[in-house]
Amino acid sequence: MDKSIQYIKSILKTVVGIITLPLLFVACPASAQNTISSSGGAIEQVFDTIKPVTEAGFHGFFQLLDNQPIVFILLSLALGTLIGKFSLKTISLGSTAGTLLIGVLFSMIAQAAYGIAYSIPGVLSSFMLLLFMYALGLKVGPQFFSGLRKGGLAFLVIGFIVWSLNWVICFFGAMLAGLAPGYATGLISGSYTITAILGVGQDALTSGAFIPPDDMSVQQVGANMAAAYAISYVLSTVLTIMLIRYLPRIFGYDAVAEAKLAETDFSGGGTDPVPGAPGALTMTFTSIGLRAFTVTHKSFIDRTLSQLAKDFPEVPILRVVRDGKILNMTTDPTVQKDDIITVRADVHDLIETEGKLIGLESDDPQARNVPIEVADVTMGSHKISGKSLDELRLQLSAGVTVQAMFRAGNELPLGPKTDVLFGDVMRLNGPDAAIQRAAKQLGGHAILFTMKSEVIYLAFAMLVGYLVGVITITISGIPFALGTSAGVIMAGIGVSYFRSRNPNFGGPVNEGARSFLQDFGLNAFVAVLAANVGSKVMTAFGGDTILWIVLIGIAGALIPPLVAFWIGIKVFGLNTIISDGAAAGGRNSTPSLNAIMEESHSSVAAVPYPVSYAFTTVLALIGGYLSMILS
Incomplete structure (x- = not known):
């Protein structure tokens, strides 16, 4: 048995040595090269140096993460997302909590085992959070x-x-536990995950608003704040993510079903995404279809397209194929026997009637391959404003169908008597040429789906939001500001809001790009955060104080949103997802918001988030300052 164990150990050392050897070249190139050169450089002698390489390899690995912060971030993202997918009885961490745990684990091991304290520039994490x-x-x-x-x-x-x-x-928890000055402020800052509270607490120290006891220095009070902050920050971040994610389930609600109800409620009953929103220019189910027929009926033979359009307005002809060639439609060609024509109308009518009226159906690929686009068009013509949808359909270009209609960002029910007013947005589907003609008739231009980026709008909107967020007013030593995060989310809301009323304002948002920014931005922010606080957690361990920090920090992080959520659904009658989003905003926990959005498969929880977030940010700074003075 002992020999077997030794054999397994030797194999593991060999594998680890091979893996860590490349890392040594990156982190400690001189050491790695000396190790190999001392063994003669022969491949067969590499195994003789496995043990020293292995012993130095783990240190080299953590040194690599220190020298190359990008490696730390990407590795934390990859492993964190991976473990976040694993579930136990339908309960999982999710990508954000997983990334945080992996990052903190790396940071703590580096500090405890090798004395390496990671420090990644905060500007990177701030920018990722703003994205x-x-x-x-x-x-x-x-x-x-x-x-x-x-x-x-x-x-x-x-x-x-x-x-x-x-x-x-x-x-009061810190007071009852007999914790020294500074711990209460650090607990508030960490359990609330608002680092700025440490800043106002430090201001109270340096300004003389709080004078430490004779046996303590200002530096000791500051160290107490930092220790309480670091421990409670990590614990409350992870546990709050889990709590917010599963609050609806804890109270017996289905998060996905509740999110669907909330979406219906907050959309005013509309089912189509508003103009400019992600997924707006997506083809939805329609009874209108494309079919191709070989012309054999005498009523179609030797008739021009314009003549057929007058005789059969309900069956627009989109394409004519003759002898394997597509005819130019703008020349108003005459349809001949055995031509293949492509028509677009109600599928039921096409099946029941048009085959008998035109001829046998054809599977010719040239005739059937007519791309159908979806576009938003703003009604810009006063001449046709006020007409009913039925009247307007007769004037629109052949082959175009009205998929949805919006007024002031709200979806309108479609019916033959629905009036169309100047400024309304119509969502049309049909061939590109037909949509372009219809847009011209409506006095607007077609906004089509595009894969182009919108860097100009993103940069200017984020710039404005950021500048608004940093505007600070100081009253009695307490700084008041909206905050850059709240400012930037309001900038995004503003861009989206204006697009819902005028799709010309920047065009549609590509959902794939938007979703990537959302997921990658938050998780990269969390990875940087984990790197910077992990080492501080290690320095705070020791004595009974840490037990009180853990208990008070967890209670301060979890009890408030739990109570607030209950009041939201029982007293105010809010939808559970909406109440959960408001609680996440009240807790200033953006990762938690992302967790409930993942759980509910919806972004509707973000609707109340900016309101409670901005409000409590101000209150938290005031409270942090008072906690230091009253200590």
Whole structure:
């Protein structure tokens, strides 16, 4: 047995040595080259140096992560996303919590085993977070103002409950536990995951608003704040993500079903994405179809296309194929016997009637391969404004179908008597040439789906949102600001809101690109955060103090959103996903918001988030300053 164990160990050392050898070249090239040169450089002698390489390899690996922060971020993202997918009885961490755990684990091991303290520039994490917030704003923009009208007061109350309970638990918990000055402020900052609270606490120290006891220095109080912050930050971030993710399930609700109800409620009953929103220019189910027929009926033979359009307006001809060639439609050709014509109309009518009227159906690929596009067009003609949809259909170019219609960002029911007014947005589907002609008739131009990026809008909108967020007003030593995150998400909401009323304002959002910015931005932010706080966690371990920090920090992080969520659904009658989103905003926990969006397969939880987020950010800074003074 002992020999078997030794044999297995030798194999593992060999494998680890081979894996870590390339890392040594990157992290410690001189050491790695010396190791190989001392063995004569022969491949067969590599195994003689496996043991020293292995012993140095793990240190080299963590040194690599320190020297190359991008490697740390990407490795944390990959492994965190991987473990986030695993579930136990339908419960899983999700990609954000997984990334945080992997990053913190790497950072703690590096500090404990090798004395390496990772420090990645905060500007990288800040920028990634802002990308996430902007992408999220684009998604929820049209629903945001509807959400304010429906539950603005409830969102503010939920935020206030989260903040006040957190402050009471952390401040009085630290007092009852007999913790030294600084710990209460650090607990509030960490359990609330707002680093800026440490800043206002430090301001209270340096300004003399709080004078430490005779046996303590300002530096010791600051160290207490940092220790309490680091431990409670990591624990509360992970546990809050899990709590917010599963709050609806804890109370017996189906998150996916609840999200669908909330989407219907906040969209005003509309089922189509508003103009400019992700997925807006997607072809939905329609009874209108394309079919090709070989002309044999005498009523079609020797008739021009314009004549046939007058005689059969309900069956527009989109293409004529003769002897394997597609005819030029603009020359108004005359249809001949055995031509293959492509028509677009109600599928039922085409099957029941048109085969008998035109001739046998054809499977000719040239006739059937007519691409159908979807486009939004703004009604820009006063001449036809006020006409009913039925009257307008007769004037629109042949082959175009009205898929949806919007007024002031709200979807209108489609019916023959629905009036079309100047400024309305019509979503048309049909061949590109037909859509372009219809757009000209409507006095607008077609906004088609595009894969082009919108860097100009992104950059300017984020710039404006960021500048608004950094505007600070200081009152009695307490800085008041909207915050860059709230400013940028409002910028995204604004862009999306204006697009819902005028699709010419930047065009449609590509959902794939938007979703990537949202997921990658947040998880990269979390990876950087994990690198920077992991080492601080290690330095805070020791004594009974850490037990109190853990207990108070967890209670301050989890109890407030749990109570606020319950009040939201029981007192205000909010949808559980909406109440959950408001609680996430009240907790200032963006990763938690992402978790409930993953769980509910919807972004509707983000509707109340900016309201409670901005409100509690201000309250949290005031509370942090007061906690330091009252210590």
